[in-house]
Amino acid sequence: MPVLGLIFFSTQQTGALWSDTENIAEGQSITSGTLDIAVGAGGTTQASYPFTALAKSGMTPGAFAQAPLTVRNSGNVAMRYRLQNANQSNPAVPLTLTVSTVPNEAACPATGNPSGATQLYSGAMVGAQVPQLRALAPGASEVLCMRGTLDSSAAPNTSTTATFTFAAEVG
Template identity: 60%
Template sequence: MSNKTRWLVIGGAAVVGVGLLSAQQTGALWTQSQTVDAGTIHSGVLDLSVGGNGLNSYPFTALAGANLMPGGYAQAPVKVYNSGNVLMKYRLLNGSQSNPAVPLDLTASIVPNEAACPATGSPAGATQLYSGPLIGAQFAERTVQPGATEVLCLRGTIGAAAAHSQSTTATFTFSAQSR
């Protein structure tokens, strides 16, 4: 047998060997598809303002109280204004305090207007959203139309276990989204 023939036989055997080895392995590809109904995409401006038309920050000093005793409270309205042009859904995500030695209870209600949330007394025509500890306070999602306002009446009540000669600052975190 000539050298050329030997090399052809060896090369052919190598190709057959590789073919046999690869035939012993299995492989599979799976595909899956799902048809989804076309959705609607809305665009616009979402802008949550507190306190008035177009405001982006609002110093809420009205809830402050001086020389309050356990059981005493401070109460004030907060306007939530949808200054955007799409439907807004907002909610209170969390309440926190700078000094937990002054335990505060929070009552959050919706009232018809700012006058319905007086500094003292019960709010008029109120729909309560939350009542409990200020720390960790949350309420469910609310809807405000574009250009509309909703008035919250917030009351912070000093707890019975409040330490003497202490002060605290309350912080409220809200979220807003459009749908």
């Protein structure tokens, strides 16, 4: 009997203004830059990206939904980023999140284990956070393999949506 009606995921990037103060001597110049994180195959920089590739219906306990998510430095300064938080619309649906880096999107199939994966996080979906910052040069990208697994204690006929928030800083 299916337990979960639908899991829909989205990603969000946080935005911030940043500044610094420095004394400039005569003859020196000032250079500015752009810090911008983008997600998805198209590298969208919109505040909210509907990560529909991770949506799945009719899940039973132990089943998972898995999909690649490309993170791109679309700015012109080096950056460091991380998964800052994950929330669910219905936290009573127990999900485990596993986040790994993989060499490319094909290495994160919808079924089976990811290939060439380096695990960054595995634990509860709600409040998930990758502790270490990941470095990306301007124009560079990295593929994350995102897996949501339905725990065995899930109640029948329940559903949830999840939101992932990413943070970036100059690095």
